[in-house]
Amino acid sequence: MTRLTSKTAIITGAAQGIGAAIARAFAAEGAALVLTDLQDSAGEALAADLSATGARVLFLHHDVACAADWETIIARTQEAFGGIDILVNNAGIGALEGLETETEDGWQRIVAVNQTGTWLGMRAAIPALRTRGGGAIVNLCSIMGLTGDDGHFAYNATKGAIRTMTRNAAVSYVGDGIRANTVCPGMILTEMAGEEDDETTMDFLNLTPMRRHGRPEEVAMGVVFLASDEASFITGTDLVIDGGYLAR
Amino acid sequence: MADTDTLAATYPCLADKVVIVTGAAQGMGAMHARRFVQQGSRVVIADIQDAPGQALAGDLTACGPGEAMFCHLDVASAADWQDLVAGVTARWGRIDVLVNNAAVMAIAGIEDETEAGWDRIMSINPKGSWLGIRAVIPEMRRLGGGSIINIGSIAGFVGSEGHVGYQTSKGAVRMLTKNAAMHYAPENIRVNLVAPGIVDTGFAVEAGDHSDDEYIKLTPLGRLARPEEISAAVLFLASSQSSFITGLDMPVDGGFLAQ
Numbered sequence: 001m002t003r004l005t006s007k008t009a010i011i012t013g014a015a016q017g018i019g020a021a022i023a024r025a026f027a028a029e030g031a032a033l034v035l036t037d038l039q040d041s042a043g044e045a046l047a048a049d050l051s052a053t054g055a056r057v058l059f060l061h062h063d064v065a066c067a068a069d070w071e072t073i074i075a076r077t078q079e080a081f082g083g084i085d086i087l088v089n090n091a092g093i094g095a096l097e098g099l100e101t102e103t104e105d106g107w108q109r110i111v112a113v114n115q116t117g118t119w120l121g122m123r124a125a126i127p128a129l130r131t132r133g134g135g136a137i138v139n140l141c142s143i144m145g146l147t148g149d150d151g152h153f154a155y156n157a158t159k160g161a162i163r164t165m166t167r168n169a170a171v172s173y174v175g176d177g178i179r180a181n182t183v184c185p186g187m188i189l190t191e192m193a194g195e196e197d198d199e200t201t202m203d204f205l206n207l208t209p210m211r212r213h214g215r216p217e218e219v220a221m222g223v224v225f226l227a228s229d230e231a232s233f234i235t236g237t238d239l240v241i242d243g244g245y246l247a248r
Numbered sequence: 249m250a251d252t253d254t255l256a257a258t259y260p261c262l263a264d265k266v267v268i269v270t271g272a273a274q275g276m277g278a279m280h281a282r283r284f285v286q287q288g289s290r291v292v293i294a295d296i297q298d299a300p301g302q303a304l305a306g307d308l309t310a311c312g313p314g315e316a317m318f319c320h321l322d323v324a325s326a327a328d329w330q331d332l333v334a335g336v337t338a339r340w341g342r343i344d345v346l347v348n349n350a351a352v353m354a355i356a357g358i359e360d361e362t363e364a365g366w367d368r369i370m371s372i373n374p375k376g377s378w379l380g381i382r383a384v385i386p387e388m389r390r391l392g393g394g395s396i397i398n399i400g401s402i403a404g405f406v407g408s409e410g411h412v413g414y415q416t417s418k419g420a421v422r423m424l425t426k427n428a429a430m431h432y433a434p435e436n437i438r439v440n441l442v443a444p445g446i447v448d449t450g451f452a453v454e455a456g457d458h459s460d461d462e463y464i465k466l467t468p469l470g471r472l473a474r475p476e477e478i479s480a481a482v483l484f485l486a487s488s489q490s491s492f493i494t495g496l497d498m499p500v501d502g503g504f505l506a507q
Contacts, residue, residue, distance in 0.1 A: 167506045174468040209433030214492035221489035230257050233477040236506020237499045244433045247426040247495020
């Protein structure tokens with residue numbers, strides 16, 4: 001398990017759920033890690049856990065919607081590990097409201113975290129990736145960035161934006177050796193999925209040909225693949241991990 | 249960087265798995281076969297080209313740690329598929345992975361294509377993949393699952409000049425993938441598409457198409473794919489690390505489709 005040995009990665013929203021699974025998978029593959037989140041105690045506990053297994057890992061408090069925070073994260077990463085090779089923009093929030101019931105405040109909040117946060121992260125990390133002679137950006141999107149959902153209006157909107165922002169970055173920075181791809185999970189067993197009511201969950205599983213939730217680890221393996229040199233010819237695409245939802 | 253001499257990823261789950269790779273005597277298919285054997289898999293090199301296929305099987309078995317055997321296969325022949333499945337199960341007792349890689353290329357456009365040319369490409373690219381899936385499904389069902397990887401192409405996603413038969417055939421392989429993914433998901437048989445851009449095997453150039461230089465200009469990454477870069481995606485999709493992935497289009501195209 002040495003696919004990410006000698007790489008340094010920043011993973012946002014790493015305290016729980018898919019982000020924590022990505023952190024564990026990256027640590028197992030030998031990466032040095034900067035884990036960031038708003039939730040300090042869970043994030044610090046995970047970092048301590050991974051350190052105990054021999055991983056080089058640092059937890060930092062981080063609001064991804066705050067440009068100044070990003071400056072700090074990049075500086076601290078370079079200080080601790082000497083550079084950055086991989087950025088995983090994983091932090092994201094859900095929104096259940098539909099088009100008519102969404103509020104302006106709700107909209108601003110989800111756009112700030114999901115969309116602006118992803119952009120700010122790429123903007124902050126790209127100079128460091130370029131200095132390193134290249135690197136990989138993996139943005140966590142969703143099947144709801146590729147197709148329509150009932151309700152979840154702002155979530156749908158921001159995940160769609162992540163998809164095209166990723167393509168923009170892929171095309172713009174290909175000359176710098178920077179690859180940018182999305183991972184698009186379907187229904188995964190996490191805290192975010194737990195916010196849905198039972199009926200919505202059952203409807204969703206009925207639309208998933210594999211008839212089950214995905215596990216956070218199954219998403220993490222896709223992120224590892226795209227971040228590693230195994231994916232050296234893959235840029236500007238979407239790795240959909242959805243049990244066949246979009247194949248219907 | 250992934251290259252022919254080093255093995256970046258290891259998938260312990262692929263050890264001892266029985267993997268059929270069609271069109272494996274040369275080019276990209278030969279690299280897939282090599283990579284699986286390096287993971288400890290037992291690989292069936294299926295091809296119409298007997299001499300290079302047999303030589304490769306011997307070479308890969310000598311290198312190990314897996315092994316390889318050659319089986320003559322015309323992918324367009326249902327009888328050949330039946331013989332192949334019978335031979336593989338007799339020798340190794342199972343089939344875990346099928347890589348439908350065999351394909352032919354044609355550059356003719358709508359007005360230049362002939363009926364014979366059209367029928368040939370359809371019989372190999374989509375029909376061969378269909379026959380392969382149909383042939384291996386009973387064994388995968390018996391094992392409680394499996395992974396099928398169809399090799400498509402960026403030509404199955406976007407239009408180009410000429411290539412009417414090739415484009416149509418690769419578009420068909422793409423939808424065949426989604427159909428099979430839907431159909432067999434409840435049986436834990438995953439079916440995915442790897443869609444290479446231009447790979448440095450001479451496949452497209454030999455067909456009388458553009459030069460490598462022209463292809464490089466069309467690819468944002470500014471180079472052709474190395475065969476092992478396509479194999480890396482195939483191995484990932486064959487492995488249990490992709491256990492929640494089915495019906496996927498995975499372009500390995502240096503950004504070709506992103507712009």
